[in-house]
Structures are given as structure tokens and as C-alpha cells.
Amino acid sequence: MKKLLSNLPKVDEFLISEKLEAYKDSVPYNILIKSIREGISFYREEILSRKFADMEIGKEDLKLEITNKIIKLIESKNQLNLKRVINATGTIIHTNLGRSKLMESSVKNIVNIASNYNNLEYDIPTGKRGSRYSHIEKLICDITGAEGALVVNNNAAAVLLVLDTLTKDSEVIVSRGELVEIGGSFRIPAIMEYSGSKLIEVGTTNRTHKKDYLEAITPETKALLKVHTSNYKIMGFTKEVKNEELSKLARDKKLISIEDLGSGVLIDFAKYGYKKEPTVQESLRSGIDVVTFSGDKLLGGPQAGIIVGKRQYIEKMKRNNLLRTLRVSKLTIAALEVTLREYLDEAEAIKKIPTLKMILEGKDEVEKRAHILYGKLKPLETLEVDLVETNAMIGGGSMPTELMDSFGVALSYKGHSIVKLERTLRNNSLSIVGRIQGGKLVFDCKTLNENDMDSIYEILSKGIDKI
Numbered sequence: 001m002k003k004l005l006s007n008l009p010k011v012d013e014f015l016i017s018e019k020l021e022a023y024k025d026s027v028p029y030n031i032l033i034k035s036i037r038e039g040i041s042f043y044r045e046e047i048l049s050r051k052f053a054d055m056e057i058g059k060e061d062l063k064l065e066i067t068n069k070i071i072k073l074i075e076s077k078n079q080l081n082l083k084r085v086i087n088a089t090g091t092i093i094h095t096n097l098g099r100s101k102l103m104e105s106s107v108k109n110i111v112n113i114a115s116n117y118n119n120l121e122y123d124i125p126t127g128k129r130g131s132r133y134s135h136i137e138k139l140i141c142d143i144t145g146a147e148g149a150l151v152v153n154n155n156a157a158a159v160l161l162v163l164d165t166l167t168k169d170s171e172v173i174v175s176r177g178e179l180v181e182i183g184g185s186f187r188i189p190a191i192m193e194y195s196g197s198k199l200i201e202v203g204t205t206n207r208t209h210k211k212d213y214l215e216a217i218t219p220e221t222k223a224l225l226k227v228h229t230s231n232y233k234i235m236g237f238t239k240e241v242k243n244e245e246l247s248k249l250a251r252d253k254k255l256i257s258i259e260d261l262g263s264g265v266l267i268d269f270a271k272y273g274y275k276k277e278p279t280v281q282e283s284l285r286s287g288i289d290v291v292t293f294s295g296d297k298l299l300g301g302p303q304a305g306i307i308v309g310k311r312q313y314i315e316k317m318k319r320n321n322l323l324r325t326l327r328v329s330k331l332t333i334a335a336l337e338v339t340l341r342e343y344l345d346e347a348e349a350i351k352k353i354p355t356l357k358m359i360l361e362g363k364d365e366v367e368k369r370a371h372i373l374y375g376k377l378k379p380l381e382t383l384e385v386d387l388v389e390t391n392a393m394i395g396g397g398s399m400p401t402e403l404m405d406s407f408g409v410a411l412s413y414k415g416h417s418i419v420k421l422e423r424t425l426r427n428n429s430l431s432i433v434g435r436i437q438g439g440k441l442v443f444d445c446k447t448l449n450e451n452d453m454d455s456i457y458e459i460l461s462k463g464i465d466k467i
């Protein structure tokens with residue numbers, strides 16, 4: 001043991017080690033030193049606990065082992081907290097995994113805007129101060145047919161700004177069937193309270209009639225609010241008041257009609273054989289005064305909340321001081337402008353915006369990808385691999401009852417529990433998130449691109465013990 005201990009290399013020896021050379025420039029010095037110290041002391045403990053007592057291990061081999069340990073430590077310490085993961089869940093708009101992926105040209109524009117100065121709040125023709133909200137207002141109006149538009153941080157903020165601006169200290173009527181909670185603690189009643197508006201619930205969970213709204217209107221009433229029940233569906237004996245009827249009632253009674261559309265689709269999914277999701281354009285055409293929706297759900301852009309509607313209301317929101325606390329960043333505007341521009345030509349939008357592309361691609365496309373992944377993984381000896389049919393989901397609270405036919409691979413690892421396999425791959429430096437189903441780990445190819453599949457192959461081909 002004494003000999004082994006005296007064979008432990010010193011910190012300096014690792015600092016000049018060739019195998020660690022690559023990390024010297026790319027990793028902060030303190031991470032490098034810390035990893036070396038930890039690596040050495042890990043092996044000192046191992047030796048002291050006699051794990052190596054009977055082992056013949058030469059000085060060079062010991063050094064090599066410690067170096068490998070140090071490399072692992074460096075790689076784990078050097079990781080960013082927010083990092084890429086591989087989404088093999090088959091849920092396209094996965095809120096926990098960052099919702100929509102941005103299209104490539106949006107990302108390029110973020111890089112260009114972020115690494116240079118820009119005209120965020122500068123009006124170039126006059127050389128005077130401009131407004132950050134001006135850059136995409138016209139584009140949104142052109143696409144949706146709205147008179148005015150405003151973009152804030154997310155849809156929750158959009159709803160808050162609308163209520164704070166338009167219905168503070170007054171009553172807002174909402175159907176009991178629409179008092180939704182969205183994951184991550186967005187609750188309509190709570191937002192209503194923050195905004196200082198008084199929630200008046202009408203109807204029942206499954207049925208709300210026009211007369212329920214009508215009877216609840218008092219001189220204190222300011223608005224009728226519709227909320228899209230994004231993440232759940234009430235089925236069976238149901239009744240809701242259609243937008244046309246609701247907006248007409250609001251107009252007749254000199255009230256404002258508001259709709260929180262949640263996902264905010266800009267194209268008609270029914271055209272492509274999907275269940276009808278109400279579009280932003282339809283909501284506006286039905287006479288609703290103000291509509292809010294998310295930027296990173298079905299729209300497929302960056303996190304944002306978009307408010308569209310009557311000019312007078314949008315202008316009033318622009319003057320609300322609360323807007324300053326909800327304002328979007330230049331990065332969001334940079335990404336959103338490029339994404340929205342695609343919607344001027346729908347055929348382009350469904351080809352280029354990843355969220356739309358994944359939803360609308362044919363079954364054979366995902367089957368092709370599953371075959372590619374299967375072909376890559378099949379030769380790996382320690383794995384059992386099957387090609388399987390799966391059900392993918394849109395997610396993000398959109399069309400909760402719609403499942404998409406999809407394909408994937410089901411894995412098990414000879415001699416290992418499936419729970420351990422799942423945990424190991426999830427905790428890999430490039431995390432792979434799949435689902436355990438029927439005693440197998442399933443990677444759904446709906447949400448995987450070729451790059452992801454290459455990475456999965458690379459990780460698995462190392463063998464689970466080395467991961």
C-alpha cells in the first residue's frame with residue numbers, strides 16, 4: 001500500500017500531461033486544478049480502503065486511470081446548467097424540455113442581433129428614440145388581420161397586461177368550464193386577482209349558456225373572457241357559447257370581449273387532417289376584441305406572449321407602466337420576426353418551422369427515421385433493440401386528446417435493469433430523455449433528428465458501463 005501511495009502522481013505531473021492538454025485552454029483553470037486534486041484524492045482513498053492492496057498496478061497505469069477519472073470530473077464540472085438534451089419522448093412541445101425548437105434562420109438572426117448593436121429602440125429615419133414594439137407589430141397584423149399587436153414575455157404576461165389595462169377594479173365574466181390551470185402555476189383566477197379584476201364565474205363545468213353570461217352582467221361588468229381549455233377536454237354533455245355569440249353579446253352590452261387562446265395557431269390544422277384548433281385569425285374574425293396567445297407553442301417561435309386586437313385597446317396597453325416589467329428582449333424579437341415572416345407563405349412555414357414540420361410530416365417520414373436509428377443501434381452487442389410503433393403527442397397543452405402515429409426503438413440492455421438504463425442515459429453529459437414502456441426504454445423518433453440519432457449512437461456505442 002505504501003508503494004502504491006508513493007506512486008500517486010503529483011498535481012504538477014497532470015498539469016503537463018498530454019492527455020489533459022486539450023482541456024488546458026478550453027476549461028477554466030480552477031475547474032482543471034480542482035478536478036486533478038479530486039482525482040488524486042479519490043485514488044488515495046481507494047488505496048487506503050485497500051481496494052488496490054493486492055493489485056499489481058504500475059505507476060504509469062495508475063496515472064492513466066487517474067487521468068481518465070480527472071477527465072470525467074472535468075467534463076461534469078465544466079457543464080453548463082442549462083444545456084442541450086435529446087428529446088426522445090415523442091412530445092413535440094415539451095414544456096419541461098424548452099417547448100418549441102427554433103428554426104435555423106431564427107437562430108442565425110439571434111446571433112447576428114446579439115453579437116452586434118442594433119436598432120432595438122432607435123428610429124433610423126429620424127435618428128430619434130424608437131420603440132422595441134414597432135419591429136413586429138405590422139407583421140403580426142398582416143398575418144392575423146388584427147388592427148394592432150403587442151408582444152410581451154409570455155402568454156401569462158399577456159393575459160395579465162390585458163386584464164390590468166382593461167378591466168382593473170371591474171368585473172370579468174368567465175365560464176366555469178374555462179377556469180384553467182396550465183402547468184407551472186398559471187391559473188386564470190389567480191391572474192385575475194393580480195390584475196385587480198373581479199372574477200365572476202358563470203355556468204357549470206360542462207355547460208355554459210348565453211343566458212348565464214347575460215344574467216351575470218351588472219353595471220360593474222367590463223369584459224367577457226373566453227379561455228381556451230388547452231390541456232384538457234370536457235366531453236359528453238357539453239355546451240359553450242361560440243365566439244360569434246359572445247362577442248356580439250359584448251358589443252350589445254358595451255363590454256370588451258377577450259379570448260386567451262393559449263397555443264395560438266396561425267394555420268388551420270383541420271386542413272391537414274387534424275382536429276380543428278381555433279386559429280388566431282378566426283378568433284379575430286368572430287369579432288373578439290382582444291386575443292392573446294403564446295409564441296413557443298404551436299406557433300413554433302421563441303417564448304413570448306402575443307396580444308392582438310382593436311387598436312384602441314392595444315394603444316392603451318402600450319401606455320400601461322406594467323408593460324415595462326413584461327417587456328420582451330431583443331433576442332425574442334429577433335427570433336420572432338424571422339419565424340413570423342414564414343407565415344406569410346404557409347407552405348414555407350410548415351416546411352421550415354420545426355414544430356409544424358414535426359406535427360405535419362407523414363407517418364412514413366418518422367418511420368424512415370426510426371429505421372435509421374434501428375439500423376445504427378442493432379449491431380451494438382450489449383443492446384436488445386426493436387423497432388416499435390408509438391404514439392407521439394403535440395404537448396404544450398395543445399390538442400391533449402390527439403395522438404399521432406409514430407415510430408421508435410425499444411431498448412433493453414442485457415444484464416441491466418431498465419430503470420438503471422433510463423437513469424444512466426438521462427444523466428449522461430448529453431442527456432437522453434425517453435420513456436419506459438412495457439419494460440423497455442422507448443425512444444420515439446417523432447422528436448429526433450439525424451443529429452440526435454448520431455449522438456444516441458455515439459453514447460450507446462461506448463457501452464453503458466463507460467457512460
Ligand SMILES: *Cc1c(COP(=O)(O)O)cnc(C)c1O
Nearest residue numbers: 154155156182230262263294397
Ligand atoms: C399555455 C397557456 C397559457 C400560458 O402561456 P405561457 O406562454 O406559457 O405563459 C395561458 N393560457 C392558456 C390557455 C394556455 O394554454
